[in-house]
Amino acid sequence: MKKEMEMTCIVCPVGCVMHAEMDGENIQVTGNGCKRGYTYAVNEMTNPTRMVTSSVLVKGGDMPLVSVKTKEAVPKGKIDEIVSLIKQAEVKAPVNIGDVIIKNAAGTNVDVIATRNVG
Amino acid sequence: MIKVDVAVIGGGPAGLAAALSARENGAEKVLIIERDARLGGILSQCIHNGFGLHMFNEELTGPEYADRYIRRVEQSDIEVMLNTMVLEVTRSKTIHCINSDRGYITVEAGALILAMGCRERTRGALNIAGDRPSGVYTAGSAQYMVNMQNFMPGRKVVILGSGDIGLIMARRMTWEGAEVKMVCELMNYSAGLNRNIAQCLVDYDIPLKFNHTVVKIHGRSRLEGVTIAKVDEKLKPIKESFEYVECDTLLLSVGLIPENELTDNLQVDMNPVTKGAVVDETRQTSLEGVFACGNVLHVHDLVDNVSKEADIAGRNAAQYLKNSIERTREIKVKSGENIRYTLPNYIRTDIDKLDIYYRVTKTIKPAVVDVYADGVKLKSKKLLVLNPGEMETINIDIPVDAREISVEARENI
Numbered sequence: 063m064k065k066e067m068e069m070t071c072i073v074c075p076v077g078c079v080m081h082a083e084m085d086g087e088n089i090q091v092t093g094n095g096c097k098r099g100y101t102y103a104v105n106e107m108t109n110p111t112r113m114v115t116s117s118v119l120v121k122g123g124d125m126p127l128v129s130v131k132t133k134e135a136v137p138k139g140k141i142d143e144i145v146s147l148i149k150q151a152e153v154k155a156p157v158n159i160g161d162v163i164i165k166n167a168a169g170t171n172v173d174v175i176a177t178r179n180v181g
Numbered sequence: 182m183i184k185v186d187v188a189v190i191g192g193g194p195a196g197l198a199a200a201l202s203a204r205e206n207g208a209e210k211v212l213i214i215e216r217d218a219r220l221g222g223i224l225s226q227c228i229h230n231g232f233g234l235h236m237f238n239e240e241l242t243g244p245e246y247a248d249r250y251i252r253r254v255e256q257s258d259i260e261v262m263l264n265t266m267v268l269e270v271t272r273s274k275t276i277h278c279i280n281s282d283r284g285y286i287t288v289e290a291g292a293l294i295l296a297m298g299c300r301e302r303t304r305g306a307l308n309i310a311g312d313r314p315s316g317v318y319t320a321g322s323a324q325y326m327v328n329m330q331n332f333m334p335g336r337k338v339v340i341l342g343s344g345d346i347g348l349i350m351a352r353r354m355t356w357e358g359a360e361v362k363m364v365c366e367l368m369n370y371s372a373g374l375n376r377n378i379a380q381c382l383v384d385y386d387i388p389l390k391f392n393h394t395v396v397k398i399h400g401r402s403r404l405e406g407v408t409i410a411k412v413d414e415k416l417k418p419i420k421e422s423f424e425y426v427e428c429d430t431l432l433l434s435v436g437l438i439p440e441n442e443l444t445d446n447l448q449v450d451m452n453p454v455t456k457g458a459v460v461d462e463t464r465q466t467s468l469e470g471v472f473a474c475g476n477v478l479h480v481h482d483l484v485d486n487v488s489k490e491a492d493i494a495g496r497n498a499a500q501y502l503k504n505s506i507e508r509t510r511e512i513k514v515k516s517g518e519n520i521r522y523t524l525p526n527y528i529r530t531d532i533d534k535l536d537i538y539y540r541v542t543k544t545i546k547p548a549v550v551d552v553y554a555d556g557v558k559l560k561s562k563k564l565l566v567l568n569p570g571e572m573e574t575i576n577i578d579i580p581v582d583a584r585e586i587s588v589e590a591r592e593n594i
Binding site: 125129 | 225228229230240241242244245248328329330331356357374375376378379380383384565566
């Protein structure tokens with residue numbers, strides 16, 4: 063199966079415009095300025111991932127929300143599901159940076175963790 | 182009356198790093214004055230990731246980045262006054278401020294560090310015609326509502342301006358269930374980072390309309406729609422291109438202005454390009470003992486650079502108290518061809534190496550940056566690309582007898 067993609071690299075602020083072509087197992091990348099760009103392009107072709115950052119309701123805290131993030135980048139196809147899990151979640155204060163808010167979010171093996179202290 | 186060695190106005194990333202650096206370099210009594218209820222400044226509401234790659238070699242969210250500094254301040258004996266508004270500062274470094282615990286307070290400082298940050302340009306700065314309904318916000322206020330107050334500003338969104346906050350908010354509003362219809366950008370390039378265009382707009386099929394602006398706002402009590410238009414090469418709206426777009430929310434991401442009202446009291450020399458104070462390599466303003474750093478000095482795109490700059494200001498404020506800043510000369514640092522501004526503006530002490538920060542006026546790809554000392558080329562540096570939206574730095578050796586240093590950028594043919 064052949065697949066082609068035009069993309070802007072998000073690894074660093076240079077933002078190279080890259081072109082990737084996949085023919086079976088074989089992936090060709092052009093336009094990348096460095097090796098990290100190549101890896102990004104290959105991931106974009108096979109399994110694109112993104113970080114999700116949002117916030118979760120807190121009960122009894124000095125703020126109504128605690129900001130959260132996925133501990134690592136998650137597959138793009140799972141973002142919608144993770145965003146709605148985050149919307150439904152609710153925690154009790156106090157919350158500390160690094161506390162696990164949702165374990166193994168949407169079966170990705172990635173936890174959603176707190177990025178703010180709420181007392 | 183309170184007496185301190187170093188007073189820092191503002192408890193955001195610049196103020197935090199400056200206070201820590203002043204304390205660690207020997208200033209004994211250091212005070213941070215912050216108007217908000219908590220430290221951290223704008224980082225508190227920037228819950229997305231991408232901070233700290235240079236400083237900590239990892240990608241942190243805004244609150245996490247701030248926390249690294251807040252914890253260090255809490256572990257130190259630096260005094261913090263929260264919920265405190267500074268009303269006036271005088272040339273003799275007396276600060277007049279108020280809070281609800283202590284009422285009216287005066288602070289006498291040996292050295293003063295200005296770290297008040299910046300604020301967003303609003304609809305008023307753009308003079309957009311039409312009604313004055315609710316639903317028109319700066320991208321940063323919408324970010325505060327969504328991320329701090331749990332309040333959604335609206336459901337159908339148009340964003341004017343493609344600065345990073347606007348791009349980040351396009352994704353944020355989408356994740357919160359809003360429909361982001363488009364981002365209009367007056368120029369033919371974005372002021373935001375390419376990576377943000379990719380991960381905040383392209384990922385969600387949000388169109389980015391270059392050479393487009395909003396010419397009219399419709400709606401009596403609540404925003405009902407906007408008229409957008411294509412602009413010609415002189416940035417004038419083209420009448421035939423007017424198009425009505427239904428929306429209940431307009432977010433403006435059209436630039437930031439250093440918040441220098443307090444600085445005006447001090448009557449220090451200002452740079453009309455950055456709208457911040459003129460400083461030398463110690464980040465000292467034209468008034469001795471008064472330093473500036475962070476977005477109040479010039480608007481940064483990376484917080485890591487703010488922390489670095491604040492570190493310099495804090496260290497030198499401590500040196501100033503020990504009388505160990507000797508102004509031995511005055512070398513002017515000038516912006517040459519294609520350079521919008523440089524920082525610092527002067528070199529006054531006896532140093533032999535310097536990092537010059539600069540911004541270009543337009544995209545140059547591929548580029549060369551040349552530094553001259555009194556017309557003689559000192560250094561050249563090749564770069565893949567130079568963008569107006571991204572601050573760059575070049576390190577130079579300063580000739581002993583130099584009088585004027587000039588930075589230029591050109592295309593690398």
